[in-house]
Amino acid sequence: MRFLAVGALVLATPLFIATTSLAKDKKTIKELKKQIGYLASDELEGRRTGSNGEKKAAEYIIAYYQQNGIAAYKGNYRYPFSFVTGKEIMPLTSIIINGQKITDLSEAFPLPFSVNSKRATGDALAGVLEHGNVWLMPLYSDADEAKDAHFDWEKTAHEKAKEAAEQGAAGILFYDNYGAKYEPEYNKKSDYETLDVPVGILTYKGYKKYIEKIDGSVAIDMMVVLKKAEMTGTNIAAYVDNGAKHTVVIGAHYDHLGHGEDGNSLHAKKDGQIHNGADDNASGTVALMQLAKRIKNSKLKKYNYLFIHFSGEELGLLGSKAIVKQEQLDSTKLAYMLNMDMVGRLNDSTHALTIGGVGTSPVWGRVVDKNNPSFKISYDSAGVGPSDHSSFYYQGVPVLFFFTGLHTDYHKPSDDADKINYKGQAMLMNYIYSVVAKMEKEPKPAFTPTKQSTVGKVRFKVTLGVMPDYSYQNGGVRIDGVTENKPAIKAGMKGGDIIIQLGEYKVTGMQTYMEALGKFAEGDKTEVKIMRDGKELALPIEFK
Incomplete structure (x- = not known):
């Protein structure tokens, strides 16, 4: 028993x-x-x-x-x-066309790389690029460009506005006269370099309402006021x-x-689900x-x-x-x-x-x-x-x-x-x-540095081997950490450094950093400029 x-x-x-x-x-x-x-x-x-x-x-x-x-x-x-x-549009922002103040952002809005709190006025004619005046410029060169899903309108606007400012424009107002298939929208997270002039855009709706039928000059009065939104x-x-x-x-x-x-x-649709x-x-x-x-x-x-x-x-x-x-x-x-x-x-x-x-x-x-x-x-x-x-x-x-x-x-x-x-x-x-x-049965584990995973990452021809701090919004790209055996650590870069230039390309944020990185190929040698403890340093770097 x-x-x-x-x-x-x-x-x-x-x-x-x-x-x-x-x-x-x-x-x-x-x-x-x-x-x-x-x-x-x-x-x-x-x-x-x-x-x-x-x-x-x-x-x-x-x-x-x-x-x-x-x-x-x-x-x-x-x-x-x-x-x-990002950057929030403040109530003091104004775009006035022939005395009519535009308050509807679906008709006109400022661009986030505008200078802050600087007024520009003038009588503008499309295509007339007068030094010291506001320039009225088309955003798209033709109808095909306005329909192109791959056209980067914000990058184009920044490049055109930067060139215009260098040539003496007091302000720039773009307009869409084709009716873009993918309408421009205000991008509060834009990190394009801030220009020294106010910049705005008239959407197709605004173009049709305010300037399409005007024969002659257009009186423009614009001021952009932005602040960091937290x-x-x-x-x-x-x-x-x-x-x-x-x-x-x-x-x-x-x-x-x-x-x-x-x-x-x-999600394919922007329907707020x-x-x-x-x-x-x-x-x-x-x-x-x-x-x-x-x-x-x-x-x-x-x-x-x-x-x-x-x-x-x-x-x-x-x-x-x-x-x-x-x-x-x-x-x-x-x-x-x-x-x-x-x-x-x-x-x-x-x-x-x-x-x-x-x-x-x-x-x-x-x-x-x-x-x-x-x-x-x-x-x-x-x-x-x-x-x-x-x-x-x-x-x-x-x-x-x-x-x-x-x-x-x-x-x-x-x-x-x-x-x-x-x-x-x-x-x-x-x-x-x-x-x-x-x-519980093991001693406190030892730490071993590793190579960075490439899973789910955007592919470039080269890499610096850094982990950006995506929360940083004060100009440049701040580094959280560097990866072993990559160009950044070999150049002497470390966590806390702020990248402000890569070769000849200024870095004002993640967008410009990625654009700059895309300019280089394996084997290229250049110089990276960083801010460290308030001081600017230039470090030689080689992409391998």
Whole structure:
């Protein structure tokens, strides 16, 4: 009897564990559906950084941590940061044609590279380029150009206006006399070099209304007043304090695209639809919340655990960069960082999972199980990638990045909660927890610099090997970090430098930086001018 009883116990134990595990998974999936369902609902209007939807999401996340007894980091859950959204047209801006002030932006608007608060007046004739007068100039050279989807009207306008200003124009007013197929719109994020004259444009509608039928000169009075527009985003941080020397950061961004206002939507129509971002990144947000609860209730005590929900990721990793700087989160304080971005669309056929950052520490080769039967894992060794772990990598912190892959709903209104693979996400959360548990048995991981990933990046003939700070709006391109064995680091460039010129090409922002970079080929040698600690430096550089 005793033998049989023991045998029964041995047989029953795996069944009990399996049943318990299945019950936990069902509960997890139920919670995932509820939480992702809310965060990706129309009520939150796409969780755009700085919006009411972001605030509602933040309140929901904080309430979860409070309900589960997970403390705020340093007494605060909210870590706000400000960022520049572009140039805002101020009420003092005026474009007056023959005494009629135009207030409708669909008829006329200033261009963002105009001089600020400088008035220009004159009687202008189209094609008459008089020194010291306002120049009235066509934007398009012919009807074909006006219909060309690839015509860069803003670049053309800047080049023409710059040349006109150099030739003595007091101001420039462009006009569309063809009816462009793709109408010009005010670009508040333009980073073209500011000119010394006011510049505006009459749309086709404005041209037809104000100057088409005028025979003779046109009285123009224009002044452009712009200011930097700012918004505030909010990171959320919760903390499990185990009294340890080092802290582990586990993160995920919770912002998304709102209604697509910031130009990063891939939706074909500009119709203002809500982009709910279920996979990107309500999936990672909820995974972080549930992993935090699990870690808080576990026996994992070797490290402290800092759970950060980043905002501003979709605008250029703004939130993660901000909190790294605000709280001085670097390798002296942190053991490692795990990032979850788009972890909700595991393919049931391929089970493909990408894990980035495996080259940032030797320990990852021992801890990350590539042969896990639940997934077909692809490694990316790079510590730099299109998500928030990059901000920590540049502080010398080993990182891992979990990602179930792109899909046709990426950055579109169709990224909805009903398309999440909840069972697959629950499996992945278990896997990530196992990585955290394994790290309890390892010493603080050593950091290894890696080559930069090329996945999802614009292709140029050459590269500097820098990570730009997309939040910087004060002229030039500020560098967050440099990549090993690339031209920038070999030239002596480092994080914090501001690129102001590349060869003969001035750099006033990302647009002009990319244009300048496109002028060079492999093997070219030139000079890069930077600002460092308020001083201008010129460094020789070779593109290899």
